Amino acid sequence: MGTFLTQLPALLGVLVGTLGTILATSLADRARWRRSQNVRWDERRLDAYVEFAHALKESHAVALRMTAHLRPGSHSHPIDREEGLARLAESDARRTIVWENLLLLGDEPTVLAAAAWRDAIWQLERLARGIVEAPEDISAQLDGVNEARDGYYRAARRSLGVRGGSVEQSAALRQALAGRTTVPAESTVRVDDV
Numbered sequence: 001m002g003t004f005l006t007q008l009p010a011l012l013g014v015l016v017g018t019l020g021t022i023l024a025t026s027l028a029d030r031a032r033w034r035r036s037q038n039v040r041w042d043e044r045r046l047d048a049y050v051e052f053a054h055a056l057k058e059s060h061a062v063a064l065r066m067t068a069h070l071r072p073g074s075h076s077h078p079i080d081r082e083e084g085l086a087r088l089a090e091s092d093a094r095r096t097i098v099w100e101n102l103l104l105l106g107d108e109p110t111v112l113a114a115a116a117w118r119d120a121i122w123q124l125e126r127l128a129r130g131i132v133e134a135p136e137d138i139s140a141q142l143d144g145v146n147e148a149r150d151g152y153y154r155a156a157r158r159s160l161g162v163r164g165g166s167v168e169q170s171a172a173l174r175q176a177l178a179g180r181t182t183v184p185a186e187s188t189v190r191v192d193d194v
Helices: 002-066 081-105 108-129 139-160 170-177
Strands: none
Touching: 002 081, 002 108, 002 139, 081 108, 108 139, 139 170
16 A cells, blocks of 8 residues: 555656646647638638629629710720620629628628628619619719728728738729829729729
8 A cells, every 4th residue: 555655646647747738739739720710711701802802893894884975084995785784784693692602701890891882883883774864973973982992991801800001092093083193103093993
């Protein structure tokens, strides 16, 4: 019995060490798994954000081409109404599909900003389709689309943890639309984007 009592502290030490190793390994594995899941979902979220932006930009570009005649001095290439309507229908179908991915993977602020951008483009599409009358000055509507796009990118970048300052384009686009010839050199804006 005396031998057992003298070896008991060593046995307890081995037991505590083994349990500590198991616990530490389990916690490390769990943390590693969470990190890999976060990276996985961030990648998918990025893909959903980009696909949605592409789909909306496609609709926007077609609507701009269909309304080029309403914007004197526009650099958009006019498109035949029938071809434009067909392209709008295709882009609407694509946008509907990518919207579901965005709803599934996006955070609330980004989804709300995406809906605002989508709704602003819908207003331009309604004009392109002839559902609503053309306003005297379409620039306010275009400003709304561009500001909504900026809001979407702000929210998406925040959701993904992207840093690096503002990438907003609406002010530069407004300048270009107003006919100012000077657009900031660091801007990637083209008048065609308006």
